[in-house]
Amino acid sequence: GPKVLQIPSHQIIDMGQMVTLNCDPVSNHLYFYWYKQILGQQMEFLVNFYNGKVMEKSKLFKDQFSVERPDGSYFTLKIQPTALEDSAVYFCASSRDRNYAEQFFGPGTRLTVL
């Protein structure tokens, strides 16, 4: 079936550094999402993105976060600067349609901020 890829699978960085998480969504999908999962907690919505714009974001999507998908390449989540509380697994998802559509998830990137 359709697959979403995420690169890297693990990332360890020092607090204050910048990190970029990369997502390769399903090729004909138009809607993109990031979710955050802290160990032992539920996955929580961060942001969704369509047609080059953020459509909706949660309160977890801090000012230090940004997303983009330049020229149909990777859909990226950038955190600058990182904080200790950013340590989590970040899941990317994509969907073909806006309404009632299945979201396809990647395997996640485990981010550890030291």
Added chain:
Amino acid sequence: QQKVQQSPESLSVPEGGMASLNCTSSDRNFQYFWWYRQHSGEGPKALMSIFSDGDKKEGRFTAHLNKASLHVSLHIRDSQPSDSALYFCAASHTGYQNFYFGKGTSLTVIP
């Protein structure tokens, strides 16, 4: 407060048995529900959606939704070892909006 709650946290059933997973929400605006399954090392994968009250059956999987009680369940008939995974309930306010996930139920099917 967590908007989507799942029970039990973990469940073991024998191969060939029935597994029943539950999900309740605290938000009456949730109208759309999905069940996702995640095997170790992979991302969550959609099993099925349910948007209307009643039962929806897909193969060995049956979902049941009761919007009045804000309860949705998933029943897996003739459970197989390959069904061993983490199962998530996801809810949204509209068909478009982002999902609210539960913490998941860990299912183990014992051969």
